């Protein structure tokens with residue numbers, strides 16, 4: 001049931017078909033190169049794209065821009081304490097800034113870091129410290145057809161194998177990402193978090209939670225983990241995050257703001273080391289690269305993120321979106337996760353081999369047919385891995401309504417009707433770093 005009404009609106013429009021065709025061509029068939037004004041329903045990401053509440057806008061006006069000792073920082077500190085249960089907070093400009101601060105304080109060259117699945121900036125920051133990021137997902141994580149409640153879990157079996165291979169001394173940190181963004185936004189159970197905590201204790205490692213979507217995760221725990229059926233979202237969040245020595249957070253996700261992030265911990269020494277690094281890379285520790293007003297809005301957003309009616313609305317909206325898409329005839333990753341629906345482009349456009357980028361072809365058709373923007377997460381974004389050919393349609397928080405999702409489903413239906421006439425693509429330019437080519441590369445349709 002919807003938990004808010006509209007107080008401010010932003011005009012959107014669908015460019016004419018010939019215009020969309022032209023836009024696609026000038027964007028080099030890469031949706032990242034499209035102007036947002038030319039997009040009708042923008043499902044590129046849920047990161048920093050949501051709508052703030054009236055309470056957050058009010059906090060923004062009252063934001064304290066003092067360089068040191070800002071009142072807005074006190075508000076953030078108390079929100080993090082109340083909602084997440086940590087005493088110390090080091091603010092950063094966004095999640096990856098927090099990653100740089102924390103992993104720089106924890107890691108040394110040659111270390112090995114297991115994580116259920118590293119998000120791409122996490123992987124890059126671990127590697128940037130000279131350490132080796134290793135994914136330990138459960139086997140079902142990348143299978144779109146297995147129905148299981150917690151496909152985001154950390155595989156203890158894989159983690160133990162890794163420690164046997166490299167030795168416990170090489171593993172100073174174990175990370176768990178909740179929800180598991182890179183595994184279709186699948187949730188992680190509190191039981192799994194407990195086991196990972198015990199595993200970290202066994203090998204004398206620190207335990208970090210990447211908490212970007214901790215509130216969405218808590219909602220799934222309440223629905224799916226019997227022990228917590230009667231608990232509040234706030235209680236579940238406290239319990240799960242309480243097992244960690246530290247968390248990294250992107251305010252752009254469950255902080256319900258457009259910018260910001262932080263590290264939080266109860267460990268006084270880790271706090272001190274992180275604070276020093278934050279001064280170097282982010283800013284003085286009471287603003288950390290954010291404007292005071294953004295800190296103030298984040299303090300309010302964190303409290304709103306654990307509101308159970310807001311969360312029920314959010315998770316149900318995405319589930320409903322998944323059902324609309326399925327009814328339109330496109331196979332999707334099941335179960336639907338917390339922030340996006342993933343389309344199985346390999347199955348939807350089965351006439352295209354992986355080399356012809358079926359995922360990117362589907363992204364282009366969604367724009368061509370309906371002005372919809374999604375993102376490819378298949379062989380275009382991840383060259384030389386045998387990932388399934390997925391297209392992610394991420395849902396900004398509190399932003400779109402059923403009519404928008406019906407439009408996307410109608411668009412998908414129109415694309416599927418074109419069948420084998422949907423062309424594959426080939427690369428027209430090859431950026432220097434293959435790992436991030438999908439952000440800038442240009443493509444051409446195959447004749």
Ligand SMILES: *Cc1c(COP(=O)(O)O)cnc(C)c1O
Nearest residue numbers: 094095096119121181212250252
């Ligand atoms: C978004 C995200 C990050 C990085 O946060 P930014 O604010 O985009 O820098 C880290 N981990 C996960 C799981 C994320 O989803």
